[in-house]
Amino acid sequence: MAMTSERKSRLLGAGEIDVSFEFFPPKSEKMESALWSCIQRLAPLEPEFVSVTYGAGGTTRERTHNTVVRLVDETDMKPAAHLTCVAATKDEVDAIARDYWERGVRHIVALRGDPISGPGSVYEPHPGGYINAADLVAGLKRIAPFEVSVAGYPEKHPESLSVGADIDNLKAKVDAGADRIITQFGFDNAHYLRFLERARAAGIWIPIIPGIVPIHNFKQVAGFAARAGASMPSWLARRFDGLEEDPATGHLVAAAVATEQVMDLVDEGVKKFHFYTLNRADLVYAICHLLGLRPHAGSAPAKIRAAS
Structure with a gap:
């Protein structure tokens, strides 16, 4: 009988996998606690x-800022603040970036952002x-030596005219100084692997981290996917049918x-993952455990103060 090679995902040891987590700023005291x-x-x-x-607008902007600054002040984690081009002049965006730098934030996720008028609207740059994101990346790099991450779309951005145009836009962000690409979440690894191959063929060699979203609520996540241009495979929908x-x-x-998705990616050689947590830790923690991550001896939990 022929011997089959052992799957890489079954041989994982501590320290082989790196992860990052995405949170969204809370809108209420209850959400703050969560x-x-x-x-x-x-x-x-x-x-x-x-x-x-x-998101665009003062309230969301302030909530993001407050959460990021609190992460700097109260935890040992390294926060990356999302920043968009929407509804702000260059001077306003630059002022936010400078304030982040002064507060100790060294990493920005630079995004074009969605039109403030909602889904289906045509994006127009603010006067x-x-x-766009490439312009923003270049601007951030002029301000300070930020580490800058940008978005990638394995199934192409919903507004892109073609896959080729989407890769050209991604290359522009990399050429402007981006240090890392974080992909939109998806559920079929074939899309990520094809995207990785296209990017490498275009001369894009910075890390391309797959985005993973655990499905806490199928209807909710399916709605997110539809708006983001991420397909929901029929086989996946059937797994949640009747539940x-x-x-x-x-x-x-x-x-x-x-778990199946991340382990298959490990078998393809992927060693870094970005989890869209939706501010829920349970599934993310379990998946990270299976990836070999363990709390380090002597590591202290994040200090939590009462919401003001």
Whole structure:
């Protein structure tokens, strides 16, 4: 009988995998508590960095800023602040970036951002603002030696005219100084692997980290996917069929699905993952455990103060 090679994912040891986590800023005191409970749970895994999402408009902007600064002040994790081109002049964006640098933030996730008028709207640069993500990356690099991550779209950005145009736009962001690409989440690894191959063929050699979202709620995540241009495979939908009123079983299925996805990527040689946590730690923590991550001896949890 022929011997089969052992899967890489079954041979994982501690320290072989790097992870990063994405959080979104809380809108209420209850959500604030949920966020920091999630951070406290995941912090001992010592992620490479954690990112905090950002939207156009003063309220969201302030919530992002407050969360990022609190991460700097109260934890040992390295926060990456999302920053977009939407609804702000270059001077306004530059002022935010400078403030982050002064506060000790060294990593920015530079994004064009979605039109403030909502899905289906045509994006138009803000008067006097950065034109797109590549323009923003170049601007950030002029301000300070930030580490800059940008977005990649394995199934192409919904607004891109073609896959080729999408790769050209990605190359422009890299040429402007981007240090890392984090992909939009997806559920079919074939899309990520083809995207990786296209990017390398285009001369893009910086790290390209797959985005993973555990499916805590299938209907909710399917909605996110539809808006982001990420396909939801029919086989995946069937796995959650009939579980709408059975969240406990749905949770078990979600853990199995996400574990299968990341382990298959490990077998393809992937060693870094970016988890969209949706401010929930349970599934992410379990998957990281299976990837070989363990709380380091003597690691302290994130300090949590009462919400003001």
